[in-house]
Amino acid sequence: MxxxxxxxxxxxxxxxxxxxxxxxxxxxxxxxxxxxxxxxDPALTSDQVSMRLSTSLFEGLCRVTQAGKPEPAMAERWDVSEDGKIYTFHLRAGTTWTNGQPVTAQDFVASWQRALHPDTGADYATLMHVIRGAKAYTEGTQKDFAQIGVKALDAKTLVVELENPTPYFIDLSAFVTLAPVPVATIAQHGTxxxxxxxxxxxxxxxxxxxxxxxxxxxxxxxxxxxxxxxxxxxxxxxxxxxxxxxxxxxxxxxxxxxxxxxxxxxxxxxxxxxxxxFHTAPFLGTWFIRINVTRPPFNDPRVRQAFALAVDKKRIVEKITQLGELPAQGITPPGIGQGYQSPPGLDLNVAEARRLLAEAGFPDGRGFPRVEYLYIPLPIERNIAIELQSMWQEALGVTVNLTKQEQKVWLKSMRELDYHLCRSSWVGDYNDPSTFLDLFTTGNGQNRTGWANTKYDQFITAAAREADIPKRNLIFQQAEQTLVREEAAVIPVYSYVGVQFxxxxxxxxxxxxxxxxxxxxxxxxx
Known part of the structure; x- marks a missing residue:
């Protein structure tokens, strides 16, 4: 060969x-x-590399099958109230920790309290805010965890009360952040x-x-x-x-x-x-560019829009990725659950990009400061970085320096907003548009752009309360349009195709x- x-x-x-x-x-x-x-640490993992291992070591109420579907795990069954807001989980008999101690409902209560506590710093804590009172606990306005909607009725019965009916809660129950951890061991050994x-x-x-x-x-x-x-x-x-x-x-x-x-x-x-x-299959994942909106000149949405309009997404998927990926309109990928579809995004339009950059005070790129784009050390990421650098230079007349960082450093830079532009990606944690759109609410640990928008937050809150699916989808579309078109806090580039060798x-x-x-x-x- x-x-x-x-x-x-x-x-x-x-x-x-x-x-x-x-x-x-x-x-x-x-x-x-x-x-x-x-x-x-299940409470702190936030990248796919870490999650693969953490989910092998720790198991929650449910687990994921090879088909990516949730099934009973530590809980052998559950009951749901008529209003869809109260879940009663019945834990499996005979489940133990590796030290021989039984896995109990109280282990879940203590572990979820730890994940939600503001001192833990769990990026995924917001994922658990569907639980009654959980958001207030994370924000520190409710300090008594006994008032939060998680209760151990006995050693094998866990009751969870939600803020609103949440159609994907069983999927969440299989997610690693909600897995139990040995809190006594953590107290003894620290990190x-x-x-x-x-x-x-x-x-x-x-x-x-x-x-x-x-x-x-x-x-x-x-x-x-x-x-x-x-x-x-x-x-x-x-x-x-x-x-x-x-x-x-x-x-x-x-x-x-x-x-x-x-x-x-x-x-x-x-x-x-x-x-x-060589095997490929589509999955719920989007490759996109984060923009640090707190750093000039990217604190101006016109500059962000200009950079988005200068990206030729079709060129990237046809020239570099070459696996049949689709150029992305929004942050949510095609095929996401509940029949949701992203609204139109910002497609290649060099003339409009130049107009916006000039309007922001940088005609033909004059006076534009040198900025940097972070990427991780993989060949395909380097190739995309070079292509983006060329696109922004040709279309806007700006210089973008390329900075390669190891994954741990790159994650740290994103969390600390120590960047201008940064390659990023997101894989859906469950099959619902909220797994992508919730990320960019104010204060979300996965936001990592510095972007905060009251209108966007209101849309996401309203969607969480809306039981009618078509109405909920419409609200989500308004939110996504705000994120991607009006504010351009992120630049969606393509929807992923999975690869397995x-x-x-x-x-x-x-x-x-x-x-x-x-x-x-x-x-x-x-």
Whole structure:
């Protein structure tokens, strides 16, 4: 295979280094992802790299199937009140932590309190604000958690009261932020509680080893309630940022599975698409550009609109990504639940972009300060960055410096608003437009743009209270138009297509799905 020979020549050093490494027992499944996880703490994970591991170690009331659907987990069943606002979860008998202690309803109460507490700093705390009183607790206006809508009736019965009927609450119950954590262990060890020697888990796997920038090793949890159906006894996860090296590991049998969309050598895309082990599937994900609206000149919406109107989205998907991605109109992708469709966004219009930039005081880019665009060290991200830099220079006459940052640093820069422009992406946590649109409300931990808009916040609040789906969708469209067109706080570029590298004749349990979630516990060798 010609392209493979070329690839192996390019990465011969990496293969030789791997071959010379000290021998150790090979894990049943070796998985490569593009970065080191930021954390394994369920309350603090906010990126897909970290979540893959955290969801293997911790399990909530529900869990996700290989098809991306929620199913009973720590809770074996639940009842819902007629008004759709009260859920009573009945926990499964015999579920335990890895220290032998039972998993109880009180564990959920304590864990959710921790996730919602303002001192924890959980980016996803806002996701739990559908619970009665949760928002007030996070904001500190209600300090008594006993007044929040989460109660343990007894050791195996958890009652959750919502602010409004929430059609996706069972999906949320499978989300990692709502998983229980060992609060006593956290109190004892502080931030070191996630180290292998200290961590206590309740999921399908145990954390056996974590060598930074080398490997993470998981071992099947024998006390897991569904252990009989977990077939991969050991999993090794290796962070590899270079796409050619990752693909070389796959071809030489040093890894079995790749799933990160960036782990695709752009020069080989067309060849790879022809291989039986190369799989793609659409999912609810959007690649977009965040804009720090607190930094001049991007505090002017006309400047933000000009930058958005100068981006040729079609050129990016046809020239660079090449997997059939659709140019994005809005932040919500096609196929999102409840029949929702994004309103028209800001498409390529160079003349209008130049007019707006001139109106903002920078005719033909004169006087425009040097600004920077942050990206992560993956080939496809570098190629997109170069293309964007060229587009903004050609259309607007402005200079945009490109700055590459490792994923952990890049995440930190976004959180601290230490950037001008920044590549970003979002994968839906559940199949509803709110999973994208709620992000940009004022104070949301995932906002990371500095943007705050009262009208937008009011739209999102009104949509949460609206039971009529068509009316709710209309409100969401008004919100999205405010975000993307009127204020241009973000620049949606394309809707994702998921990628998985695996040999289907050998490995099963990997299935493309709308939330791009692929639990290790579902995988097995044929």
């Amino acid at each position: 010609r392209f493979l020979s070329r690839l192996l020549r390019l990465t011969a050093c990496a293969v030789l280094l791997g071959a010379c490494a000290p021998e150790r027992e090979r894990a049943d499944l070796v998985f490569i992802q593009s970065a080191e996880p930021e954390t394994l 070191a509680w996630i180290k292998p020697a200290n961590i206590i888990t309740n999921g399908a796997y145990i954390l056996e080893e974590w060598l930074l920038d080398d490997r993470i090793r998981l071992r099947k949890n024998p006390a897991y309630w569904d252990a009989a159906n977990v077939k991969m006894a050991t999993i090794e996860v290796k962070p590899v940022q270079d796409a050619n090296t990752a693909l070389s590991y796959f071809h030489t049998g040093q890894c079995d599975l790749l799933m990160d969309k960036g782990m695709l050598p752009p020069s080989l895309t067309q060849k790879l698409k022809q291989q039986s082990w 695996y040999r289907p004749e050998k490995l099963e349990g990997v299935q493309g799905n709308l939330i791009d979630d692929h639990p290790f516990r579902c995988m097995r060798w044929k």
